[in-house]
Amino acid sequence: MFTFSPKLLQLLQVLKKSSFENNIPYMYVDSVGKITVGVGHNLDAYKDKLELKFVVKRLTRHHVRGGDTGISVKDKTCLGKAATADQINNDYNFLTKHIGLKKYNPENLRKYTTLELSQDSIDKLFLADLKIAAAVAMREFGSENFRKYPIQCQAALIDIAFNVGNFSSFRNTFVPAIKGTGKYKNMSMSERWKIASQSCRRGQVSSERNNQVVKWLKKGSELCQKNVSEQ
Structure with missing residues (x-):
């Protein structure tokens, strides 16, 4: 079972805004x-x-x-x-x-x-729905992989699953980039999060919500790059 960290829950509170949910x-x-x-x-x-x-x-x-x-x-x-x-x-x-x-x-x-x-x-209902969204993301990207993702990237994937219900409309670039399959196989995780940030926009949500997910994914890319440079 996935446990939400206080920081992840804090990030996801943005869904309560009128421009989100x-x-x-x-x-x-x-x-x-x-x-x-x-x-x-x-x-x-x-x-x-x-x-x-x-x-x-x-x-x-x-x-x-x-x-x-x-x-x-x-x-x-x-x-x-x-x-x-x-x-x-x-x-x-x-x-x-x-x-x-x-x-x-x-x-x-x-x-x-x-x-x-x-x-x-x-709040209890919201948490239950977030857990469902997290489960959807973990089924798509793998439970162990998801747990290792930067918290900001976890938040981005949960938001998309919460809103859309699955990742079927993100098969061309977003999903394979994150999974590192196909032409993204030999790219670093930092590069792949950056590509994901460029292909995550949804047509039915506010620009503010789309921009927030972009920021989360870019932050994940930066953190991965930082971790590599410090090794």
Whole structure:
């Protein structure tokens, strides 16, 4: 099992920024129409909404165009208490019915929900999702190899796996460069991280997020070069 170092976890906190994955306590419709919560946790993909510790924060929702507000929370004593399965499904179903909300900034969608997760619950969910992303990266590049990579490079690979789910769209240059296969076989690890930094951009993410991964990979290249020069 992979253990996250404090430094690696600190680097990955950047995913909570709005220009990365957001850090949203309520369900919302993301930019591609998926019901999401926390730090980019896709409820449609994980199908675990009923397992999460939602708490009732509001009794009613703001109406969407046409006046629909969904099903209200009838009992005022429910405020601050653990949400029931019906209440969780009501928020989820309302957002699913109104996928058009994906046009709006997630930070403005609180009023269309009644439930929220605590920050502690979000952090635990985030860590669990990071572990899944790390496992994806280790399957691709090998567990022992991954553990030896510079922490910045680990962060870059975890971010890509967290966002994309796999490395199938990076087969031409990025993956073989890191693995040192094909024409990259006789190159140093420093050279290979540098090449990876030039072929890691994703079309569906912010320039800030792409630039951060580039910086991480370049830093890994510099550290590898430094280690070689000091030997």
